[in-house]
Amino acid sequence: MPTDMSADFEIFTRRESEARSYCRSFETVFTKAKGAEMTAADGTTYIDFLAGCSSLNYGHNDPDMKEALVAHIAGDGIAHGLDMYTQEKARFLEAYEENILKPRGMDYKVMMTGPTGTNAVEAAMKLARKVTGRRNIVAFTNGFHGMTMGALSLTGNAGKRAGAGCGSLCGVTRMPFDGAFGDEMDTLRQMEMMFDNPSSGVDAPAAFIFEPVQGEGGLNAASDEWMQGVARLAKKLGALLIVDDIQSGCGRTGTYFAFESAGIEPDMVTQAKSLSGFGLPFAALLIKREHDIWKPAEHNGTFRGNTHAFVTGRVALEKFWADDTFQNEVQHKSAILTAGLQAIADVVPGARLKGRGMMQGVDVGSGEMAGDICARAFENGLIIETSGADDEVVKVLAPLTIPEETLRKGLDILLDAARNATVQNKIAAE
Structure with missing residues (x-):
């Protein structure tokens, strides 16, 4: 650690809660970021394969979003408006309607929830119970839906749920996700049998909730x-x-919504992460018109919507989703990512690819190996993290706007890290 950064680290260890997590893998102080790169206080530049955990699908400090936001602030535009009508909210909703909903034939009301994904999940849970008059919700193995108490009850990870400090998070039935027991086991048929059997002990639920690609759960992609x-x-x-399209949405898997290829029509869709386009807190719940039975203020909050996020989110929609150009570029880069990750899987015994689109990774078999690979990659200028039940998946969430040259360079760093970690692991085993 450079000596001129010691004071910075001292304040973190002295005052910041032990709950901090990502920073423990990247022990440097970052000062600037642009596009797909972040710069540390010592001048070192890193390629970013984390992108705010998919909150920065359009990269750091997109110039058009930045220009619009600066102009809004400089012109004394509304900074906070509760859920009042504002010009920027209207412009965002019009852009969302025009660029996302209408081209896909979707008729959803947009509910502004609290500022993060877990708030959107909480709202969805409440509304599903209100609409159906039932309590139970079916969630899936390895799912992650948030850290507030309702959303946490849906989350599969035992360590995350243990943080609640209580013995029971009720109102949820856990079912096996697609492929949870291997490719030979049809988990959909298992579910159907459970609900068809009046003596299974599982009653009809208020709702089913799933992620099309499980982000924190290990990049398990539903067919x-x-x-x-x-x-x-x-x-x-x-x-x-x-x-729950919070991490997998906004283009991450190659289409705006990760479920588009399935042709399904969810009753509700949660949105957050890259919805603001700029890394600003912003979450929303899409609700089929017939289910929008809320009474005024029946679900509210001080930060319903974020006017600054309306500004940048609108620019993102108009810039990237007005036609198929950006989507096609993402799909092209996805193919590059698949090839690069396959090369990595080929050097790690037993490794396999997981995920879809620009939400892919390599299951290297253990959290220790995955952590070693990511640590070595960071030493050589790449920010990347792990996921999965045992942190066994090296997970790539690069900005969708990343230049091809930078993407390939990052994959080369990752390949070298995997090779070196594999050699070291072999030596240690001998």
Whole structure:
């Protein structure tokens, strides 16, 4: 650690809570960021394969969003307006309607929730129970839906749930996600059998909720057939279908919504992460018109919507989603990512690719190996993290706008790190 940064680190260790996490893997003080790169106080530049955990799909400090936000602030534009009508909210909703909903034939009301994804999940849970009059919600193994108490009850990770400090997080039935027991096991059929059997002990739920690609759970990607099957089952049981597209959405898997290829019509869709386009806190819940039965202020909060995020989010929609150009570019880069990760999987015994689009990674078999690879990559200028039940997946969440040259350079760093970690692991085993 450079000596001129010791004072900076002292304040973190002295005053910041032990709950801090990502920073423990990247022990440097960052001062600037642009595009797909971050710069530390000592001048070192790092390629960013984390991108705010998919909150920066359009990269750091996009110039058009930045210009619009600076102009809004300089012109004394509204900074905070509760849920009052504002010009910027209207412009955002119009852009969302024009660039996202109408081209996909979707008719959803947009509910401004609290500022993060877990707030959108909480709202979806409450509304599903209100609409159906039922309490139970079906969530899936390895799912991650947030850290507030309701959303946490849906989250599979035992360590995350233990942080609640209570013995029971109720109102949820856990079912196996697609491929949870291996490719040979049809988890959709298992679910159907459970609900068809009146003596299974599992009653019809208020809702089903799943991530099309499980981000924190290890990049487990649901097939179109599985998503379609869950949608059919929900309809058959009179339950609502909630798709959590917080990390997998906003283009991350190659289309704006990660469920588009399945052709399903969720009753609700949660949005956050890159919804603001600029890394600003902003979450929303898309609700089918017939389910929007809230009474005024029945679900509220001081930070419903973020006017600064309306500004940048609108620019993101108009800049990147007015036609198919950006989507096609993302799909092209996804192919480059797949090839690069396959080269990494080829040097790590037993490793395999996971995920979809620009939300892919390599399961290297253990958290120790994955952590070693990521640490070595950071030493050589790449920011990357792990995911999965045991942190066994090296997970790539590079900005979707990353230049091809930078993407390939980052993958080369990652490949070298995997090679060196594999050699060291082999030596240690001998």
